[in-house]
Amino acid sequence: MKTYxxxxxxxxxxxxxxxxxxxxxxxxLSEPQLRAELAALQETNIxxxxxxVDYFPVNEVTPYDTMLDTAVMLGLYxxxxxxxxxxxxxxxxxxxxxxxxxxxxxxLVPDVTGRATVTFTLAHTLYKDALAKHPEGLARLIGxxxxxxxxxxxxxxxxxxxxxxxxxxxxxxxxxxxxIHLDEPAFxxxxxxxxxxxxKAAYATIAASGCKLHVFTYYGAVDWLDELLALPVHSLGLDxxxxxxxxxxLKQKGFPNDxxxxxxxxxxxxxxxxxxxxxxxxxxxxxxxAERLLISNADPLMHVPLSTKNQxxxxxxxxxxxxxxxxxxxxxxxxxxxxxxxVATWFVPxxxxxxxxxxxxxxxxxxxxFERTPAYPARVKAQAAALKLPLFPTTTIGSFPQTEDVRKAxxxxxxxxxxxxxxxxxxxxxxxxxxxxxxxxxxDVLVHGEFERTDMxxxxxxxxxxxxxxxxxxxxSYGTRMYRxxxxxxxxxxxxxxxVREAAFAQALxxxxxxxxxxxxxxxxxxxxxxxxxxxxQVAWQIALAxxxxxxxxxxxxxxxxxxxxxxxxxxxxxxxxxxxxxxxWAIKSFRLTASSAKPTTQIHSHMCYSEFGDIIAxxxxxDFDVISIEASRSRGNVIASFEKGQFDRQIGLGxxxxxxxxxxxxxxxxxxxxxALKAIPKENFWINxxxxxxxxxxEESTAALKNMVQAARALRGR
Numbered sequence: 001m002k003t004y005x006x007x008x009x010x011x012x013x014x015x016x017x018x019x020x021x022x023x024x025x026x027x028x029l030s031e032p033q034l035r036a037e038l039a040a041l042q043e044t045n046i047x048x049x050x051x052x053v054d055y056f057p058v059n060e061v062t063p064y065d066t067m068l069d070t071a072v073m074l075g076l077y078x079x080x081x082x083x084x085x086x087x088x089x090x091x092x093x094x095x096x097x098x099x100x101x102x103x104x105x106x107x108l109v110p111d112v113t114g115r116a117t118v119t120f121t122l123a124h125t126l127y128k129d130a131l132a133k134h135p136e137g138l139a140r141l142i143g144x145x146x147x148x149x150x151x152x153x154x155x156x157x158x159x160x161x162x163x164x165x166x167x168x169x170x171x172x173x174x175x176x177x178x179x180i181h182l183d184e185p186a187f188x189x190x191x192x193x194x195x196x197x198x199x200k201a202a203y204a205t206i207a208a209s210g211c212k213l214h215v216f217t218y219y220g221a222v223d224w225l226d227e228l229l230a231l232p233v234h235s236l237g238l239d240x241x242x243x244x245x246x247x248x249x250l251k252q253k254g255f256p257n258d259x260x261x262x263x264x265x266x267x268x269x270x271x272x273x274x275x276x277x278x279x280x281x282x283x284x285x286x287x288x289x290a291e292r293l294l295i296s297n298a299d300p301l302m303h304v305p306l307s308t309k310n311q312x313x314x315x316x317x318x319x320x321x322x323x324x325x326x327x328x329x330x331x332x333x334x335x336x337x338x339x340x341x342x343v344a345t346w347f348v349p350x351x352x353x354x355x356x357x358x359x360x361x362x363x364x365x366x367x368x369x370f371e372r373t374p375a376y377p378a379r380v381k382a383q384a385a386a387l388k389l390p391l392f393p394t395t396t397i398g399s400f401p402q403t404e405d406v407r408k409a410x411x412x413x414x415x416x417x418x419x420x421x422x423x424x425x426x427x428x429x430x431x432x433x434x435x436x437x438x439x440x441x442x443x444d445v446l447v448h449g450e451f452e453r454t455d456m457x458x459x460x461x462x463x464x465x466x467x468x469x470x471x472x473x474x475x476x477s478y479g480t481r482m483y484r485x486x487x488x489x490x491x492x493x494x495x496x497x498x499x500v501r502e503a504a505f506a507q508a509l510x511x512x513x514x515x516x517x518x519x520x521x522x523x524x525x526x527x528x529x530x531x532x533x534x535x536x537x538q539v540a541w542q543i544a545l546a547x548x549x550x551x552x553x554x555x556x557x558x559x560x561x562x563x564x565x566x567x568x569x570x571x572x573x574x575x576x577x578x579x580x581x582x583x584x585x586w587a588i589k590s591f592r593l594t595a596s597s598a599k600p601t602t603q604i605h606s607h608m609c610y611s612e613f614g615d616i617i618a619x620x621x622x623x624d625f626d627v628i629s630i631e632a633s634r635s636r637g638n639v640i641a642s643f644e645k646g647q648f649d650r651q652i653g654l655g656x657x658x659x660x661x662x663x664x665x666x667x668x669x670x671x672x673x674x675x676x677a678l679k680a681i682p683k684e685n686f687w688i689n690x691x692x693x694x695x696x697x698x699x700e701e702s703t704a705a706l707k708n709m710v711q712a713a714r715a716l717r718g719r
Contacts (some may be wrong), residue, residue: 001290001335003053004237004262006140006181006216007300008045009324010061011474011482013307016041018480021063024082025090031082038063046134052328055294057181058137059130064089064108064479067150070142071110074169089479092663096152097478099571101185101219103269103303104485104527106478112162113153131177138181143215144170144206145199146186160198167202171209179212179234185299187228188220188243190576196224200231207232218264218299220575221245235260241267241298247282255288264298265334266327271304271487271529273322274330275347280337295334297327304529305473305484312471316352317489323473353466353490362541370592372624376650379600379626386560386601387445387513392688392713395445395653397607397629398517398563399453399693400434401702406451427452428505435509441706445513445561448506450695456519456565457527461486463498464546467528478660481696486528488539494546497553504557515605516554516562518547521590526568537586544593551598563605564594564625567692570608570616577615584619591623603627609655609692617648629653631691652681655691656712657705662697664704670712688713 011017020037023029029037042061049056062069068088071077079085088095088108095108131139144166148159174180187199207213213233221243222228228236240247240263255261263286265279283293301324305311308323322330330346337343372379409426412418418426434449453459461467467486474482499516507514521543530539551562569591574583595604606623609631620628628650654677656670674688688709694702 001338002055002294003331003335004055004294004296005049005053005301005328005331006057006060006297007268007302008048008056008060008328009302009304009306009475010041010045011306011476012041012044015474015482017061018482021480025086034063034082042130046137048325048328052325053331055138057140058134059139066107066142067110067147068095068108070147071108071151073141074147074166076110076112090661092661094658094661094663097660100150102571102573102575103219104568104571105303105476107150110147110151111153112148112151128177138179138214139177140181140183143182143184144202145195146184149186149189149195156192160194163195163198163202164205167205170202170206174206174209174211177209177211179214181214181216184215184217185219187217187222188239188575190223190578196227200227203231203233214262216262216264218242218268225249229256229259233259235262235294237262237264237296239264239298241265242269243298247286250286255286255292257292260292260294261286261288262294262296264296266295266297266322266330268297268299268301268327269303270532271321271323272532273320273326273347274334276330276333276337276343278347279334283334283338290338295331295338297331301327303475305470305475310471311473313468313487314352316350317468317487319348320350320352320489321487355466355491355493358466358491358493358542358545361545362538365541365593369596370589372592372596372598374600376624376626380651382600383603383626387603389444389513390717391683392686392716393444394710394713395443395515395629395687395689396438396447396706397690397693398447398450398456398515398565399695400447400449400451401697401699402451402695403699406430410452410454423452424501427502431502431506432509435506439510439512441703442710443512443706445515446506446510447515447517448502450517450693452502455483456693457524458484458486460498460519460524461488461528463494463496464492464543465495466490466492466542483527488525488528488530490531492539492542492546494549498550500550500553500557503554503559507558513561513603514559516551516559518550518562518564518594520544520564520566520569520594520606521547522572522587523566523568526572537589540586540590541593544590547594548597551595551602555599555602560599560601561603561605562595562598563607564591565607566591566623567607567609569606569620569623573616580616580619584616584622588619588622591625595624605629605653607692621648621650625650627651627653627687629655629687629689629691631655631658648681649685651685651687652677653687653689656688657690657709659690659692659694659697662701664701665708667708667712667715670708671715674712674716683716688716 020029020034024034038061046058063082063085077088097106098109100107145163148154148162148166154162214235215233216237218239219242225246236259238246263283266274305323307325308318308321333343333346413423430451431448435446438446458469462469467488469486470484473484475485477483503514503516521540524543525540530536554562573580598604604625605627606625607629654674656673657665
């Protein structure tokens with residue numbers, strides 16, 4: 001029994017990817033040196049693969065983003081140097097960024113607007129060089145349908161024809177290539193008949209190259225399975241973890257005799273150990289000969305950290321976990337079990353982290369617990385009277401630059417070389433400076449800066465029972481931006497207030513409103529690894545109840561503006577819209593439960609970024625916040641079209657500054673974005689803010705951009 005794995009994290013054991021790329025950006029690493037660093041990372045990953053599995057790709061380490069690489073390969077963009085390449089990632093003309101399906105990864109969105117044809121121009125740099133070095137390996141590319149489906153600027157009616165044109169280019173490029181791994185996760189979307197027909201025609205074209213095609217689809221089940229099985233490809237990689245319906249169908253109907261099944265049986269998106277013997281028994285039930293079956297991960301392993309080793313986790317928890325390297329080991333165990341070999345105990349059920357009191361509190365929830373009174377029209381009047389804000393009020397999303405002194409102080413505190421009182425005194429000094437800074441800029445609603453927080457999710461996870469945090473469990477969010485997902489392993493409870501000390505201290509320094517900053521239950525779940533032994537709704541409501549208690553304590557401390565961040569609200573939604581109702585039922589209720597006991601005069605904000613909102617405006621409004629802030633800078637304000645169609649009646653803060661780029665927008669650029677939005681939103685409902693927190697930015701660029709933002713708001717008031 002053979003094994004195949006793909007998508008191993010490209011970050012490096014000590015985040016070498018981040019360090020190398022950012023050193024190049026700073027000018028301390030040359031382009032040849034960076035290319036050498038990336039090549040070394042690739043070799044390390046290949047060596048890891050060889051320790052565990054039989055087959056794997058050899059070209060997975062990208063300079064930034066695989067969708068951008070594909071766009072370059074196709075000639076949509078023609079950077080001649082890495083400097084020009086990175087301009088597309090983070091320069092003034094950076095591509096839009098959004099979520100990759102419903103994962104925690106952001107990708108750069110290629111724009112094919114107005115392009116009738118595309119041409120391969122840099123194919124050698126993207127996969128043929130890798131094959132030259134590793135002729136025994138397999139190159140991995142994004143397939144033509146997924147590339148076009150995830151791009152922008154294509155009318156739905158035009159997509160089938162473009163898929164056909166692109167298939168010709170893939171065919172020509174693959175001539176002389178022995179075999180190729182093509183990722184087609186977009187196959188799991190809800191596709192119209194015309195697109196399915198285009199896929200069938202495209203793969204007939206590509207197959208004429210003579211290259212063995214290994215096509216992988218994941219993140220769910222393919223609805224048109226019979227037609228998928230008939231494609232002229234050598235093997236099909238299917239996700240049996242998130243697309244269980246495909247396993248059930250194959251068990252009943254069988255698998256074609258002319259193809260190899262790459263069975264995705266190890267979850268690449270969560271960290272719980274698999275049951276090797278159970279999986280082996282299920283694979284045997286398919287009755288596929290071993291020579292036509294490979295055991296694989298269900299989806300790319302980039303969505304989990306590298307290894308469970310040295311993560312500072314309790315032994316009882318480690319015994320339940322498998323990160324990327326352990327998942328490679330699981331493939332070995334499943335193969336051994338399939339062959340009838342004895343397999344050491346690996347999967348161990350556990351009740352570690354159970355809390356009866358938390359379970360009982362959730363069980364007692366009734367319909368009234370998910371409602372906030374009075375309704376929004378009455379609340380908005382009470383808040384206007386209490387806050388007395390000007391037209392076009394300005395604010396920021398929460399965090400401010402985390403400079404070297406902040407990181408050093410936090411590291412010292414974590415290591416124990418700085419006491420609690422010393423660390424709090426340091427944070428208090430930073431807050432004093434920031435409050436004065438914001439007042440001098442004349443920002444209307446202030447924030448305390450979040451200097452005490454490592455990450456908007458991890459901070460809360462470190463303070464909640466039932467959630468474990470790692471020391472080195474990094475995964476990619478976008479580009480070089482990494483974060484450490486926590487592990488929700490048990491019943492969640494708040495042992496003590498989490499944010500009240502800092503919020504109350506900052507509010508005492510100013511007469512202007514100070515926002516309390518919380519991260520919502522959906523985002524905590526989406527950006528962490530969630531337990532699977534109880535329904536996810538119960539997990540969400542446990543977290544919501546803890547946050548609800550925090551809001552009560554913030555109000556007692558004099559905080560009457562509270563932001564509940566939910567940037568993952570759309571990201572966490574199921575891929576198939578027919579599954580939306582069940583998801584949004586618990587997701588909406590979790591937000592409403594969190595804010596349910598807030599006073600009428602307490603203004604509840606939320607924040608979302610980098611998602612397509614057009615089809616969920618009703619669900620967003622059903623969350624029953626008072627103000628929402630969204631990204632609009634990279635889309636040049638076009639995101640507001642989503643809210644034009646949805647009869648949106650709440651206040652909205654438009655992100656007029658893309659904080660993921662060091663470029664500082666001018667007053668005119670910000671004003672243009674706002675003017676576009678004012679066609680859809682009454683001026684009385686309009687806030688002005690950056691599109692996200694400023695944690696990763698520098699003070700110089702932050703000051704310049706915030707000055708322009710305030711000036712734009714003043715100009716609007718003047719009109």
